[in-house]
Amino acid sequence: MGIVLVAAATFLLCWLLDKGFQKAFRSAPQHMSGKSVRLNKYNGLAGVILTLLGIVSMVFGGEMLLLVGGGIVLLMGIGFMVYYMGFGVFYDDESFLVMAAGKKNREYRYNQIRTQQLYRNGGHILVELHMTDGTAVQVQSNMVGVYPFLDTAFAGWCQQKNIDPESCQFHDPDNSCWFPTQEE
Numbered sequence: 001m002g003i004v005l006v007a008a009a010t011f012l013l014c015w016l017l018d019k020g021f022q023k024a025f026r027s028a029p030q031h032m033s034g035k036s037v038r039l040n041k042y043n044g045l046a047g048v049i050l051t052l053l054g055i056v057s058m059v060f061g062g063e064m065l066l067l068v069g070g071g072i073v074l075l076m077g078i079g080f081m082v083y084y085m086g087f088g089v090f091y092d093d094e095s096f097l098v099m100a101a102g103k104k105n106r107e108y109r110y111n112q113i114r115t116q117q118l119y120r121n122g123g124h125i126l127v128e129l130h131m132t133d134g135t136a137v138q139v140q141s142n143m144v145g146v147y148p149f150l151d152t153a154f155a156g157w158c159q160q161k162n163i164d165p166e167s168c169q170f171h172d173p174d175n176s177c178w179f180p181t182q183e184e
Contacts, residue, residue: 050077
């Protein structure tokens with residue numbers, strides 16, 4: 001009977017902590033929409049693997065080189081995990097919220113998108129959205145949920161600016177063009 005009570009109390013505590021974190025850190029309307037752009041899960045997995053390798057080399061290494069190398073690998077792994085868990089773009093039909101580890105969350109309406117710029121990053125495409133306040137939001141083609149976000153952003157941009165989507169000759173999602181390009 002005691003084991004059942006301890007297990008029930010543990011699950012209740014975990015549930016309460018989960019709800020508390022959700023209210024404290026994920027309370028914006030964009031979080032509740034369920035729509036997001038996230039880094040690929042391999043980034044988080046790489047962070048876990050590097051962290052474990054760093055710990056193992058530091059514990060079982062014994063030599064100074066393995067201790068220092070393990071410490072560096074451990075820090076890289078922690079950095080990967082923090083970046084993976086700390087970055088996200090959450091959106092609904094009216095606006096989007098950009099979260100980045102160590103930075104204040106920024107909320108934008110779609111009509112604040114001024115232009116876009118495309119960059120090649122290896123085999124991926126980086127879409128940089130330039131905002132009216134001078135900042136830029138970057139999303140990569142290998143992120144989870146990036147294309148539904150850009151489609152929603154274009155539809156919201158047209159609606160909020162009262163522009164007919166058919167009149168946007170620059171709009172070509174097959175070539176990664178959703179918004180006017182930045183003039184050089």
